[in-house]
Amino acid sequence: MRAPARSADEPLLRVEDLHVEFRTGGGTVEALNAVDLWIDAGETVAVVGESGSGKSVTALAVLGLLGNGRVSGGRITWDGKDITGASNRDMRTVRGNDISVIFQDPMTSLDPLFTIGHQLVEAYRIHHDVSKREARERAVELLDLVGIPEPAAKFKAYPHQLSGGQRQRVMIAGALACDPRLLIADEPTTALDVTVEAQVLALIRDLQERTGVGLMLITHDMGVVAEMADRVVVFYAGQVVETGTADEILDRPQHPYTRALLEAIPRRDTPRDQEMPAIPGAVPALDEMPTGCRFVTRCTEAAPECESAQTLRDVAGRQVRCWRPDEDHGVLAPMAEVAG
Amino acid sequence: MLLYAGRRLTYGLLVLALVATLVFLIIRLIPGDAVRLQMADAPGVTQAQIDQRTAELGLDEPILSQFGHFVGGLAQGDLGTSFDDERPVTTKILERLPATLELGLLAILFGVLLGVPFGMLSAIRHHSVVDNVMRFLAVIGMSVPNFWLALLLITFLALWFGWSPPLVYASPAENLGQNLVHMLLPAIALGAATMASIARMLRSSLLEVLGSNFVRTIRSRGASERVVVLKHAGRSSMIPVFTVLGLQVGHILGGTVILERIFAIPGMGSLIFEAVGQRDYPVILGCVIFYGAIFILVNVVVDLLYAVIDPRIRYKGASA
Ligand SMILES: Nc1ncnc2c1ncn2[C@@H]1O[C@H](COP(=O)(O)OP(=O)(O)OP(=O)(O)O)[C@@H](O)[C@H]1O
Ligand code: SF4
Ligand SMILES: [Mg+2]
Numbered sequence: 001m002r003a004p005a006r007s008a009d010e011p012l013l014r015v016e017d018l019h020v021e022f023r024t025g026g027g028t029v030e031a032l033n034a035v036d037l038w039i040d041a042g043e044t045v046a047v048v049g050e051s052g053s054g055k056s057v058t059a060l061a062v063l064g065l066l067g068n069g070r071v072s073g074g075r076i077t078w079d080g081k082d083i084t085g086a087s088n089r090d091m092r093t094v095r096g097n098d099i100s101v102i103f104q105d106p107m108t109s110l111d112p113l114f115t116i117g118h119q120l121v122e123a124y125r126i127h128h129d130v131s132k133r134e135a136r137e138r139a140v141e142l143l144d145l146v147g148i149p150e151p152a153a154k155f156k157a158y159p160h161q162l163s164g165g166q167r168q169r170v171m172i173a174g175a176l177a178c179d180p181r182l183l184i185a186d187e188p189t190t191a192l193d194v195t196v197e198a199q200v201l202a203l204i205r206d207l208q209e210r211t212g213v214g215l216m217l218i219t220h221d222m223g224v225v226a227e228m229a230d231r232v233v234v235f236y237a238g239q240v241v242e243t244g245t246a247d248e249i250l251d252r253p254q255h256p257y258t259r260a261l262l263e264a265i266p267r268r269d270t271p272r273d274q275e276m277p278a279i280p281g282a283v284p285a286l287d288e289m290p291t292g293c294r295f296v297t298r299c300t301e302a303a304p305e306c307e308s309a310q311t312l313r314d315v316a317g318r319q320v321r322c323w324r325p326d327e328d329h330g331v332l333a334p335m336a337e338v339a340g
Numbered sequence: 341m342l343l344y345a346g347r348r349l350t351y352g353l354l355v356l357a358l359v360a361t362l363v364f365l366i367i368r369l370i371p372g373d374a375v376r377l378q379m380a381d382a383p384g385v386t387q388a389q390i391d392q393r394t395a396e397l398g399l400d401e402p403i404l405s406q407f408g409h410f411v412g413g414l415a416q417g418d419l420g421t422s423f424d425d426e427r428p429v430t431t432k433i434l435e436r437l438p439a440t441l442e443l444g445l446l447a448i449l450f451g452v453l454l455g456v457p458f459g460m461l462s463a464i465r466h467h468s469v470v471d472n473v474m475r476f477l478a479v480i481g482m483s484v485p486n487f488w489l490a491l492l493l494i495t496f497l498a499l500w501f502g503w504s505p506p507l508v509y510a511s512p513a514e515n516l517g518q519n520l521v522h523m524l525l526p527a528i529a530l531g532a533a534t535m536a537s538i539a540r541m542l543r544s545s546l547l548e549v550l551g552s553n554f555v556r557t558i559r560s561r562g563a564s565e566r567v568v569v570l571k572h573a574g575r576s577s578m579i580p581v582f583t584v585l586g587l588q589v590g591h592i593l594g595g596t597v598i599l600e601r602i603f604a605i606p607g608m609g610s611l612i613f614e615a616v617g618q619r620d621y622p623v624i625l626g627c628v629i630f631y632g633a634i635f636i637l638v639n640v641v642v643d644l645l646y647a648v649i650d651p652r653i654r655y656k657g658a659s660a
Contacts, residue, residue, distance in 0.1 A: 065560060160651065160652050
């Protein structure tokens with residue numbers, strides 16, 4: 001009994017009740033506790049939430065790149081196939097081929113010791129058994145596709161010879177080399193300045209329209225969400241707290257955290273040096289995480305019932321993890337559901 | 341690129357000149373003088389004979405003018421003649437150089453061939469039993485003096501297997517088999533510290549690189565761990581390893597002095613050892629200059645290797 005907004009067919013990617021733990025010096029920490037989301041083919045899903053809420057960990061978990069972390073519960077399904085805890089060998093056929101990723105920091109995300117051409121050729125040849133010459137042609141084509149001027153000449157450039165924006169374009173080219181069906185963009189423009197940011201986002205949008213690739217866009221920027229997203233997934237403290245269409249979420253946020261986020265997160269047109277309003281309080285430490293609603297320590301709507309354990313519930317046509325969704329809009333959950 | 345190499349070389353030569361000057365002064369401060377040591381056993385040596393010999397060797401001149409002669413000769417590539425047998429120092433050293441180079445190269449080979457795989461294994465399986473054992477051994481390898489390790493090897497091989505290294509040295513041209521058997525133990529004793537340093541450095545640099553963003557990118561594109569570790573991370577983690585190797589060459593050269601003595605290898609190490617005993621100043625200086633030149637040359641090559649590996653250094657070097 002999920003939200004009706006979901007398509008009837010099996011989505012491209014489905015993440016259900018995902019739990020992830022990391023082994024650290026002082027024991028294990030649970031970075032994800034109940035993450036649910038899905039992405040349909042060709043759809044743009046924005047993932048938002050404060051720093052440390054688990055957005056990147058979710059992306060890495062999907063790719064099986066958790067390093068010292070592991071999936072400790074839940075399920076990841078790709079194209080109908082359960083890939084939870086799949087072997088590295090199996091995941092290698094998915095990475096870059098079915099699901100690609102662009103990371104936040106283009107300055108450090110390319111190997112400084114190899115030319116960008118070499119890295120694109122490599123990306124293509126991992127999944128395509130073609131000659132170096134064919135792969136070269138593909139690489140030049142990709143550089144052209146992402147708007148690098150003089151692609152044949154730039155092929156021989158090293159990452160340090162490119163600007164940040166150009167490097168991120170090269171990252172995008174590498175991610176799209178094998179025509180993936182899902183592109184995860186983890187804050188792809190955070191490290192770039194504003195004009196370059198707009199260009200890179202326009203490029204991603206354009207490429208998405210041309211290739212029909214699904215997009216999971218992790219961002220802090222509600223302006224970007226409004227511009228690009230079909231649906232939005234809101235993270236808080238390792239959980240998904242609200243999911244809905246972009247219009248619904250932006251216009252009628254149900255979860256108090258989403259509302260606070262919309263007020264606090266700067267839009268792209270806000271000057272960067274301007275003091276940005278933050279949500280008062282801080283995310284509770286992992287060992288002090290409330291057992292009920294995790295937002296209870298900062299929520300202006302908090303009430304005694306908020307202490308009890310909760311799950312994502314269907315509220316006003318979307319999914320919300322809150323005992324007291326926004327009352328102003330008259331969509332208070334029926335009491336029966338609250339009690340259940 | 342050439343400019344870059346030239347600058348490193350010039351810098352190295354300046355350091356060498358400084359070192360040669362210091363050694364020139366210091367050896368004259370060591371108590372005992374060359375003439376008395378030479379004539380000590382001969383009965384009935386008169387003061388006149390001693391004075392005459394001192395004058396022959398030029399040791400009666402003021403130290404500054406002695407230094408002048410030395411620099412003058414050096415400028416023409418002449419290192420002077422030995423006090424001991426009056427043969428040209430260069431000839432004496434060149435006779436001995438091959439054995440030392442062979443020993444040094446074997447030690448480096450041993451260190452690299454074992455240190456690199458150990459370091460990689462340690463990094464890939466970090467915090468495993470293998471890693472912990474290797475890190476423990478590396479600390480030991482780095483702290484045990486090479487001559488002590490050599491004596492230990494000799495003793496235990498003799499005790500357990502009744503095997504001792506050959507006593508008579510044969511050059512590789514005379515008898516390659518015997519030569520290699522002879523070189524085996526000193527090369528291992530010399531290379532152990534190199535192996536340990538390389539393993540340690542490679543472990544830490546590889547671990548750092550394996551956690552870096554670009555490695556995550558390469559993994560995210562579906563590359564195999566073999567490509568990730570050997571091609572990308574391996575290449576990036578080589579730079580600090582080359583630095584260690586360059587410094588280790590210094591330790592190895594120093595170590596040859598004692599190990600050539602222990603194993604009766606007629607290399608530059610035993611030559612300088614004998615020369616110090618005799619206060620054969622020109623030979624000592626000649627050897628020091630050769631040792632220094634080798635060390636500097638190796639480190640210039642290491643600097644060039646950085647540029648070969650890392651385009652950022654290459655381009656910075658070219659524009660500077
Ligand atoms: N390798 C790791 N080892 C231990 N803890 C980790 C590791 N990676 C992430 N975490 C923890 O997981 C939590 C979620 O981190 P994540 O990087 O997903 O946040 P995020 O939502 O992407 O934040 P940001 O907006 O800052 O990128 C954080 O508390 C972080 O400390
Ligand atoms: S459950 Fe209660 S505390 Fe949590 S967000 Fe809703 S109103 Fe706030
Ligand atoms: Mg992140």
